[in-house]
Amino acid sequence: MLRFAPSPTGDMHTGNLRAAVFNYILAKQRNEKFLLRIEDTDTARNIEGKDKDIMFLLNLFGITWDNLVYQSHNFPRHRQLAEYLIQKGDAFYCYCTKEFLDQKRELAKANHQAFRYDDDWAELEKDKNPHPVVRLRAPKEQMGFHDAIKGDITFAPSEIDSFIILKEDGIPTYNFACAVDDMLYDIDFIVRGEDHVSNTPKQILIHQCLNYDKTMQFAHLPIILNEEGKKMSKRDNASSVQWLLDCGFLPQAIVNYLVLMGNKTPCEVFTLKECMEWFDITKIAKAPARFDIDKLKFLNREHFKRLNEQDLAVLLGYKDSAIGALAKLYLQEASTLNEIREKVDLIFAKKGLLLAQYKESAKTENAEILEFESQVKTLQDTLLTMLNQDCSKTEFDTFKSNAMQNSGLKGKAFFKPLRFLLTGLAHGPELSDLFPILRLYLKDIVRN
Structure with a gap:
């Protein structure tokens, strides 16, 4: 065993x-x-x-x-066997007090010697100590x-001295x-x-x-x-x-x-x-x-x-297996459940709240931040309008083209806020890879 x-x-x-x-x-x-x-x-x-x-x-x-x-359940058996060893002469009672042994340790240290217990000390303090320990002979x-x-x-025999097998309380x-x-x-x-x-x-x-x-x-x-x-x-x-x-x-x-x-x-x-x-x-x-x-x-x-996608989704706190598939796309840059969960949760976070946090972290409202805020709100309004139609089967290129045309945004002014609205982050996997899954949840993702 x-x-x-x-x-x-x-x-x-x-x-x-x-x-x-x-x-x-x-x-x-x-x-x-x-x-x-x-x-x-x-x-x-x-x-x-x-x-x-x-x-x-x-x-x-x-x-x-x-x-x-539980080892404690065998205490009676331990004590019985300790008594057997005493009767055999292989174990003995030691009445040395802690103070006595500490003095011997200090003396050995002062003499630059390794401390070794001496069996002859066993009964030197018998009159002072009514609670002896039991030691097994070296x-x-x-x-x-x-x-x-x-x-x-x-x-070597010198490496093992007579050691305690039962403490003064019988444990x-x-x-x-x-x-x-x-x-x-x-x-x-x-x-x-x-x-x-x-x-x-x-x-x-x-x-x-x-x-x-x-x-x-x-x-x-x-x-x-x-x-x-x-x-x-x-x-x-x-x-x-x-x-x-x-x-x-x-x-x-x-x-x-x-x-x-x-x-x-x-x-x-x-x-x-x-x-x-x-x-x-x-x-x-x-x-x-x-x-x-x-x-x-x-x-x-x-x-x-x-992991299968359903099990991964459950670990992340979601029910749909599609979320598990989405999470696997983030394994390029995330390696723990916490890191993956953080990225998936940001996808479904309220983007207005994220935008406010983004502005706060920047400390100052410079022109670039204000411009980004304006671009996000413009694109968000556009996407919310588009989502009145069924986008669950829309391909990314079509979605992107319609959103760009309806918002009037182009280039970086379009793609940066688009990534922010879809993922809550400035960087990550290709949107074209994420979109086949994201499109199933667009109404939940692109919200105030």
Whole structure:
């Protein structure tokens, strides 16, 4: 079984989503079940409702799960197994206070030494601290594992000291709860970020002490860099999945990019279902991958092209499939749902209001602006008169010729206000390309 184990302590990041996507693909490829495990052991930082947000986003990206568990429901089992390890002698109570450990850290720092916990400290402050933690004894031998992406990784005994598995309040630490739950739910392949590499030997040690000998596979995904080449952080907008969605990136394009990033793929544009046929976790590059927003925009346009016109119209907030066809004409210059929606909405906006905004943005009413305003009003009156007739089947050349003749406007004095009245913009796709669709809505478009 594979699992995705998010924490309900904040918004989902692109790195989290990438791990979810890879685990889901592998589960499908291996014909195994997929577990969603909400890791809610950090009770102080849990945010109410974040678990529901996680589930909503996963469904939005086409990721479904066979089982759902909350880690906190297994607290009694975690404590039972911790007690078992104490009885075995593999774990022990530690009464060190925070102040005591802080002093030891400062001393190590002053001596230019790495801080290492010493098992001999365990009961030095037993009289001062009635709430001990439980620590698992450090390994005496080298620990190691094979990573499907990074290859063989080893840790010397000196790199792992006796670590906490139960906190003073009886709540398990991340490593203990994670290792126990992976064992309880028969997880056999773990795909997660490379920030967990140092946790892996600790979790393997927990399994060994619990006499759990099932072989697990691991794959630790390289970090994602921002556009400046630095480790992506919460300060980077693109690190937030919700920000990408709010900007108008399609879920299928985001998934496409997360699979493509730092990967060798047989094609560039694909869906989640399509990539299940060829995805290979071992082909993910070891080096960090840089998040390229321009590449994501390109993929977003490609997935817009794949959408049928009715679905695209609905995404834009319209009912008619013709609006979807109209929107696709703007893919030359727009790459997100927001950008396309803005252009389509301007087509149907009140042109008198747009003209007022245009004048206001210019600050001063110079002769050129006043002349343009006059040309727009003249042409608008002309078009409104023409629209008393049925223009739904009129060809653009005929429409243009009649409008030019009836308004008395020519050249730039005609085409600039015509584009403004038909699209609300000064530039865009060829009017001859837009008109076959625009003519169906002319009475709504050319209005005060």
